[in-house]
Every structure is written in C-alpha cells, then in structure tokens.
Amino acid sequence: MNTANGCWRLSMTTVNNSPDKNSTTQTLQAPPVCTEDDIYYFREGTNNRLYRWMGAHPCTHATQEGGKPEKGCWFAVWAPNAREVQVIGDFNGWQHGASPLAVRGDSSGIWEGFVPHASVGDCYKYRILSAPTGEWLEKGDPFGFAWEEPPCTATRIADISYRWDDAEWMKTRGQANALNAPISIYECHLGSWMRPDDNPHGFLNYRDIAPKLADHVQSLGFTHVELMPITEHPFYGSWGYQTVGYFAPTSRYGSPTDFKA
Numbered sequence: 001m002n003t004a005n006g007c008w009r010l011s012m013t014t015v016n017n018s019p020d021k022n023s024t025t026q027t028l029q030a031p032p033v034c035t036e037d038d039i040y041y042f043r044e045g046t047n048n049r050l051y052r053w054m055g056a057h058p059c060t061h062a063t064q065e066g067g068k069p070e071k072g073c074w075f076a077v078w079a080p081n082a083r084e085v086q087v088i089g090d091f092n093g094w095q096h097g098a099s100p101l102a103v104r105g106d107s108s109g110i111w112e113g114f115v116p117h118a119s120v121g122d123c124y125k126y127r128i129l130s131a132p133t134g135e136w137l138e139k140g141d142p143f144g145f146a147w148e149e150p151p152c153t154a155t156r157i158a159d160i161s162y163r164w165d166d167a168e169w170m171k172t173r174g175q176a177n178a179l180n181a182p183i184s185i186y187e188c189h190l191g192s193w194m195r196p197d198d199n200p201h202g203f204l205n206y207r208d209i210a211p212k213l214a215d216h217v218q219s220l221g222f223t224h225v226e227l228m229p230i231t232e233h234p235f236y237g238s239w240g241y242q243t244v245g246y247f248a249p250t251s252r253y254g255s256p257t258d259f260k261a
Contacts (some may be wrong), residue, residue: 007030010214019206020138031057031059031061032052033119034053034104034110037134039108042146042205043108051145053139054076054077054143054145055076055077055247056073056144056147058071058072059071059073060072061116063114064180070116070117071116072091072114072115072117073114073119074115075101075113075114075115075118075124076112077112077126077131077142078108078109078110079103079110079113079126082102082109082111082128083130084128084129085103085126085127085129086101086103086126086127087100087113087115087124087125087127087152088125088126088127089122089124089154090123091115091117091122091124092118093169100113114215120154120157120158122157123148124157125138125153126141126157128181140153140155141155142245144156144232144245145158145160145248145256146158146256147232147250155248156251160256160257173209182223184222184224185222185225186217186224187225187228188225188228190203190204190213190227191253193209194213203252203253204253205253205257206249206253206261207254209253228240229243230249230253231243231250232248232249233245233250236252
C-alpha cells in the first residue's frame with residue numbers, strides 16, 4: 001500500500017495454524033517512488049506533495065541487484081546548479097565523499113540516492129559543489145522534517161509516519177465547526193505562553209502545552225487557536241518568522257511526533 005509519506009510498504013505475513021494473533025508480520029519500507037507525473041508537476045510548480053519523496057526517508061533497500069536489503073535512508077534534493085552532491089552526517093562520520101548522490105537523468109536537477117546505516121535521529125547536511133563558483137557548500141535539507149535545536153544547524157532524520165486516532169472528532173467536525181458558526185480566535189506564541197515551573201527560561205513540550213492551552217482557551221470562550229509560526233527558525237527572538245525548515249516543527253518544543261500527538 002502507498003503510505004502517507006510517499007513510501008511503499010511491502011508486507012510479508014507468515015500464518016501458522018494458531019489463531020490470528022500469533023501470526024508474524026515483517027514490514028519492509030522501500031524508497032519513495034518519484035514518477036514522471038511527479039516531475040511534470042514539479043517543473044510546472046504545482047506539485048504540492050513533494051515532501052513525499054524529497055528530503056530524507058528511512059527505508060530498506062538493496063544496493064545491488066539481488067542483494068540483501070539494508071536499512072538506511074533515501075535522500076533527494078533539488079540542486080540544479082550543482083556539479084556534485086554528497087550527504088554527510090552522523091552515519092558516515094561527516095566524511096567528505098563517503099555518500100555521493102546521483103543526478104536524475106530527466107534534467108530535473110534533482111539528486112538522489114540511498115545511504116545505508118543512516119537512521120532516525122541522525123543529523124545530516126548536503127555537501128554541494130557549486131558549478132558556477134567551484135565552491136563546496138554545506139546546506140541543511142529544505143524538505144527536512146526535523147532539525148537540531150538552535151544554534152546548531154543540521155537537519156535530523158525523522159520518521160513522520162503516524163496513526164491518527166481522531167476519527168470521532170472528524171465525524172462531528174462539520175457540525176461543531178460549521179461555516180456559518182461564530183468564531184473567536186486566540187493567537188498564541190507557544191514558547192512564551194507558558195514556561196516550565198522548574199525552568200523559567202526553558203520550554204514545555206508540545207504534548208504538555210496542548211491540554212493546558214486547550215483548557216485555557218475554552219475557559220475564555222474562544223473557539224479556535226491560531227499559532228504563531230512553529231516551523232523551525234534559528235533566532236528565537238523572531239517569534240518564528242525567520243523560517244528555515246518549512247516542513248519541520250521547531251525542535252525547541254519537541255519532535256514531529258510530539259507535535260502531532
């Protein structure tokens with residue numbers, strides 16, 4: 001089946017004569033598939049699902065035909081003016097040249113490839129040789145799902161798969177939030193709205209903030225919450241308006257999974 005993050009999951013199930021609960025299932029996640037249609041709409045500027053195959057995607061892949069699949073990560077980045085692109089990170093000791101990417105043959109300017117042993121939580125950057133200047137540049141991933149906490153600047157591999165449990169709320173959303181219903185919006189900056197009791201200069205986790213904020217907003221009679229920018233940003237004083245990671249909730253308050261929970 002095709003998953004929400006654009007990867008394909010291949011399931012192999014072995015069933016013995018025992019009840020279903022004793023069956024064993026092994027799930028392998030293959031690299032994300034980028035189709036000709038994806039590239040067409042990418043060139044057109046209308047592909048709104050690039051995150052499904054751009055960036056870093058943990059997966060299992062055989063580096064040689066007929067070889068044993070290895071765990072690692074599939075990387076893809078758009079670098080049309082690059083002469084060479086490499087991935088450097090915790091998984092290869094930040095060694096230059098250890099994990100080169102290959103440019104696609106469709107003149108899209110996208111470089112991609114599989115890096116074995118790269119795993120969730122590892123930090124990484126792209127090392128790019130600029131064709132116009134001949135300079136080597138180290139860049140974070142514009143499609144990264146998580147980043148190091150500032151002032152560090154590396155992207156972090158993240159698993160964004162998630163099982164939602166809000167089916168009941170979705171069923172009643174149309175009635176509770178009808179288009180003709182009155183609204184009152186509470187604007188909030190998560191970092192300064194509330195601090196930990198034992199650390200006035202620290203931050204609460206997304207999981208801790210959510211119930212406290214919901215209770216507070218409801219007690220005041222508001223119907224909706226508008227969060228000030230929560231995507232990753234280097235300077236806290238900007239209140240989030242200096243975005244560097246458009247696909248990553250800021251790591252100051254937790255992980256992408258914390259944010260979704």
